[in-house]
Amino acid sequence: MAFLQAFLNGLLVGGVYALIASGMALIFGVMRLVNFAHGAFLMLGTYLGYYGWTLLGLNPYLAFPLWGAALFALAVGTYWLLVRRVMGASDFLQILLTEGIGLVLIGAAQLTFGADYRQINLPVAHRITSVGALHFSVGYILSFAVSVALVLALRQFLARTEMGRAIRAVAQNRTVAPLMGIRVERVSAITFGLGIACAGVAGALLLPIFWTNPTVGGPYTLKSFVIVVLGGMGSVQGAALGGLLLGVAEQFTAYTWADRYAEVVNFILFLAVLLFRPQGLFGGKGA
Amino acid sequence: MHARRLVLAVAVVALAACQQSKPGRIGIITALSGSQQAFGQAHDRGFQLALEEINAAGGVLGKPLEIVKYDDQSKADTAAQGVAKLVDQDKVTALIGSYSSESTKAIVPLVARRGVPLLMPTATADNVLENTQGWSFRLCSGATDYANGMVSFWKDAGTPKSVAIVYENTNFGQANGAAMKKAATEAAIPIVADESYTAKSPSYTAMLQKVKEKSPDAIYFASYLLDATSLMQQSRQVDLNARYFSAAGTGFSTPEFPTEDKGAGKDAEYTFSVTQWMPESKWPGSAQFAEKFKARWGSIPAYHAVQAYTALKVMAEAVKKAGKWDPVAIRDALKATDMPQTTFGPVKFDARGQNLHPVLVTQIQKGKYVIVHPRAEATGEPILPTPKWSER
Numbered sequence: 001m002a003f004l005q006a007f008l009n010g011l012l013v014g015g016v017y018a019l020i021a022s023g024m025a026l027i028f029g030v031m032r033l034v035n036f037a038h039g040a041f042l043m044l045g046t047y048l049g050y051y052g053w054t055l056l057g058l059n060p061y062l063a064f065p066l067w068g069a070a071l072f073a074l075a076v077g078t079y080w081l082l083v084r085r086v087m088g089a090s091d092f093l094q095i096l097l098t099e100g101i102g103l104v105l106i107g108a109a110q111l112t113f114g115a116d117y118r119q120i121n122l123p124v125a126h127r128i129t130s131v132g133a134l135h136f137s138v139g140y141i142l143s144f145a146v147s148v149a150l151v152l153a154l155r156q157f158l159a160r161t162e163m164g165r166a167i168r169a170v171a172q173n174r175t176v177a178p179l180m181g182i183r184v185e186r187v188s189a190i191t192f193g194l195g196i197a198c199a200g201v202a203g204a205l206l207l208p209i210f211w212t213n214p215t216v217g218g219p220y221t222l223k224s225f226v227i228v229v230l231g232g233m234g235s236v237q238g239a240a241l242g243g244l245l246l247g248v249a250e251q252f253t254a255y256t257w258a259d260r261y262a263e264v265v266n267f268i269l270f271l272a273v274l275l276f277r278p279q280g281l282f283g284g285k286g287a
Numbered sequence: 288m289h290a291r292r293l294v295l296a297v298a299v300v301a302l303a304a305c306q307q308s309k310p311g312r313i314g315i316i317t318a319l320s321g322s323q324q325a326f327g328q329a330h331d332r333g334f335q336l337a338l339e340e341i342n343a344a345g346g347v348l349g350k351p352l353e354i355v356k357y358d359d360q361s362k363a364d365t366a367a368q369g370v371a372k373l374v375d376q377d378k379v380t381a382l383i384g385s386y387s388s389e390s391t392k393a394i395v396p397l398v399a400r401r402g403v404p405l406l407m408p409t410a411t412a413d414n415v416l417e418n419t420q421g422w423s424f425r426l427c428s429g430a431t432d433y434a435n436g437m438v439s440f441w442k443d444a445g446t447p448k449s450v451a452i453v454y455e456n457t458n459f460g461q462a463n464g465a466a467m468k469k470a471a472t473e474a475a476i477p478i479v480a481d482e483s484y485t486a487k488s489p490s491y492t493a494m495l496q497k498v499k500e501k502s503p504d505a506i507y508f509a510s511y512l513l514d515a516t517s518l519m520q521q522s523r524q525v526d527l528n529a530r531y532f533s534a535a536g537t538g539f540s541t542p543e544f545p546t547e548d549k550g551a552g553k554d555a556e557y558t559f560s561v562t563q564w565m566p567e568s569k570w571p572g573s574a575q576f577a578e579k580f581k582a583r584w585g586s587i588p589a590y591h592a593v594q595a596y597t598a599l600k601v602m603a604e605a606v607k608k609a610g611k612w613d614p615v616a617i618r619d620a621l622k623a624t625d626m627p628q629t630t631f632g633p634v635k636f637d638a639r640g641q642n643l644h645p646v647l648v649t650q651i652q653k654g655k656y657v658i659v660h661p662r663a664e665a666t667g668e669p670i671l672p673t674p675k676w677s678e679r
Contacts, residue, residue: 002496002497002500005492005496005525006492006493006496009490009492009493010493012490013489013490016489110320115319115320115321115324115327115328116324116325116328117322117324117325117512117513117549119516119548119549120548121547121548121552126520128523128524135524135525135526136524137520137521137524140490206489209489210489210517211513211516213320213321213322213324214320215320215321215322215360215361219487250488250490250493251490251492251493252493254484254491254493254494254497255493255494255496255497258482258483258484258494259456259482259483259484259485259488259491259493259494260456260483260484260485262485262488263485
């Protein structure tokens with residue numbers, strides 16, 4: 001029973017990880033860009049969720065499309081202004097730029113919101129629901145449900161729509177895609193926007209069960225890398241499964257061994273996959 | 288173009304150098320951002336009040352006292368860079384800081400190497416007193432005092448049959464975990480769980496469930512504020528019950544912790560915590576300090592603020608005694624400190640540089656901290672056993 005509880009709790013947290021990492025995987029798969037600013041955008045999502053709730057009374061579980069749209073717009077703007085210039089440049093330049101964007105966002109957040117931490121008191125998120133001897137936090141269930149629904153929607157979007165096909169085409173071959181009439185720049189901008197929106201929405205969904213401050217995103221950038229590698233560099237589906245796997249691995253490690261080793265296990269998984277299965281645990285050919 | 292830039296750069300550097308190398312200042316390192324910002328803010332406010340009072344009373348050595356602040360971002364490596372910045376660039380003569388034991392441990396050897404005195408206001412891990420080479424002094428009581436204080440309260444209120452120790456995997460957490468292991472062993476209380484965790488995680492349910500399976504009679508947490516909130520909320524989620532939910536101060540002993548919008552709210556109710564100071568403490572100026580603080584910032588200060596406040600006053604006093612801005616003279620003055628009447632109680636350092644400071648035990652009752660131990664200072668009776676989550 002306890003194992004089942006740890007497993008299910010792991011899945012619940014993992015759902016949010018899956019959403020964050022899917023965004024990063026999409027950006028990496030299509031743009032070949034390692035987005036070090038991912039956690040910083042997630043942080044912006046938490047603040048949108050916070051101010052949406054405290055100033056406008058918008059419940060993050062309902063208002064998340066708004067915050068996703070806001071982050072999408074911001075990311076598209078960032079793409080045209082900055083990211084566009086390092087497309088196809090060396091990894092080093094890309095890392096410098098995205099890390100720089102992240103630092104600017106964190107600094108700007110500290111200036112505007114202050115370094116003070118925030119949390120919201122959403123009664124529904126702290127309610128407990130029990131199934132037999134299993135206990136769940138309603139907040140986690142909601143965050144999980146919305147995250148998983150969005151990951152599935154993203155998958156459908158990529159598989160079924162014209163834009164989704166264009167995105168996959170660019171992921172497959174950036175040089176040939178424009179010859180087929182695909183506007184690579186536009187596709188890249190939209191991809192970046194979607195990837196960032198995933199992180200932002202995940203931030204807004206984490207807020208009711210967690211807290212935020214301008215540096216809250218850092219660990220999630222790192223976690224996303226691990227997940228993207230687990231899932232196969234650039235595979236959105238792989239990242240989604242990788243996120244769930246990481247959530248479960250963390251809770252299992254905490255339950256059977258010790259919470260402090262959860263990160264150790266994460267990085268052992270990361271190294272093992274890089275060494276023995278560099279294409280990722282779930283195969284995956286990009287986007 | 289290049290020449291102009293070069294001239295500009297040289298001018299900027301020269302200007303910066305002029306501004307920075309002004310001797311006669313005290314450097315402060317604390318967590319003004321990052322996950323421990325709540326404590327850094329308490330520090331900052333304490334320093335601010337002390338600075339205003341010192342300067343209103345004529346400053347130090349005939350001049351207004353100046354401090355230089357450095358934000359360690361709640362990270363030990365950044366704190367270490369702070370020593371280089373404050374001492375090498377800003378030429379401060381003495382240092383106070385940092386907030387956490389992790390960051391403080393990192394700066395102790397660095398100040399010794401540079402020969403600058405350091406006063407540690409809040410670091411509870413006892414290893415911050417190692418390798419000080421006589422340059423570092425600690426104002427607060429340490430992890431061993433915390434554990435002994437809590438065990439002494441337990442003995443008074445009914446010795447628990449078993450204890451689970453849950454602590455953050457950092458210098459602060461490990462030190463307090465180890466101190467409780469030792470204290471519980473000495474008191475013949477069986478330790479049924481010994482769990483350390485990675486800070487700032489969104490979910491501790493698996494760990495708490497593991498603790499629950501051991502059915503401990505008492506739980507002793509060593510956590511910062513954000514995790515203290517998560518731990519109590521998730522204890523409710525996994526229905527972890529114990530006679531005593533108790534803690535090594537810190538996150539469990541801040542004005543924010545019992546509030547709904549910045550802490551665990553109702554889930555914080557009944558928790559016991561060690562603390563180093565309360566507005567009700569009998570030391571002179573305690574109530575006034577709390578009032579002044581509340582009038583200015585709207586909340587009752589925790590001990591972290593008064594430790595910072597007192598630290599700056601002690602340091603200023605040492606500079607006055609030394610009679611000059613000289614690190615060796617200030618260090619020697621600190622060694623000879625004897626201030627029986629500070630807001631934080633008597634201050635006098637032993638041979639290790641430790642100020643002998645007593646601890647109190649509080650319980651949160653109806654959202655307020657009530658002193659329940661030692662008896663002589665109690666402002667209320669402990670509520671025991673802690674009601675089960677299902678009965679709250």
